[in-house]
Amino acid sequence: MKLKWLILGVIATAMLVITACSRPVSQASVNESDSGKQVEIWANGGLLTVTLESNQTTGYSWELKEISDPSVLQKTDSKYETPTSGLVGAGGKEVWTFKALKAGTTTLSMEYSQPWEAGQKGAKSFTITVVVKYLAK
Numbered sequence: 579m580k581l582k583w584l585i586l587g588v589i590a591t592a593m594l595v596i597t598a599c600s601r602p603v604s605q606a607s608v609n610e611s612d613s614g615k616q617v618e619i620w621a622n623g624g625l626l627t628v629t630l631e632s633n634q635t636t637g638y639s640w641e642l643k644e645i646s647d648p649s650v651l652q653k654t655d656s657k658y659e660t661p662t663s664g665l666v667g668a669g670g671k672e673v674w675t676f677k678a679l680k681a682g683t684t685t686l687s688m689e690y691s692q693p694w695e696a697g698q699k700g701a702k703s704f705t706i707t708v709v710v711k712y713l714a715k
Contacts, residue, residue, distance in 0.1 A: 608706060616707040624678035626651070630688070630704060633669030634658060637694075638701060640672045643687040650682035650710050681712040 606617050607627040619626055630640050639658075645651050655675040661668035676686070690702035 610702075610704060612706060613704045614706070616709060618709045618711060619678050620713040621678050621681045621710045622713045624710060625654075626676040626678070626686075626708060628674040628676070628686070628688070628704070628706070630672050630674075630690070631669055632658065632672040632690070633667075635667050635669075637692045637697060638690055639693060640674070640688050640690050640704070641693065642674070643689050643703075645676075645684055645686055647682055647684040650679055650684040651676050651686065651708055652679055676708075678708075678710040681710050683707065683709050 604620050604623060605625045605627070606619050607629065608615075608617055609629050610631060617626065632638065632640055640656075642653060642656075645653070653674065654677045655673075657673055659671045659673060661670045674688075684707075686706050686708055688704040689700050690704075691697060691699045692701075
């Protein structure tokens with residue numbers, strides 16, 4: 579009898595952990611290793627931060643190619659963070675912030691390119707599916 583209760587307790591705990599881990603969050607952060615994956619955030623003020631390695635001394639930078647449904651997600655900020663090493667020519671990071679506007683699903687696509695006309699396009703790409711869920715108050 580005690581074994582049955584122990585097993586039920588373990589199963590209940592596991593279900594709670596799984597549920598907690600799969601719930602959308604109000605703020606999510608992703609990087610290049612998350613490309614091709616899906617992230618969930620809440621529609622009520624949810625923020626998504628995308629941090630990508632970048633080296634502006636080479637003329638390359640990340641460009642927002644597309645938000646497939648701009649009524650779901652909106653870019654609010656982007657900035658370049660210089661390297662902390664102090665080495666000449668060292669790369670930094672670009673940090674992009676997006677705000678969830680309403681429940682829905684959208685694809686966010688970015689491309690690492692040299693922005694001028696003759697520059698190299700599409701040296702790297704980053705794509706992520708963002709699922710925005712409604713949070714009832």
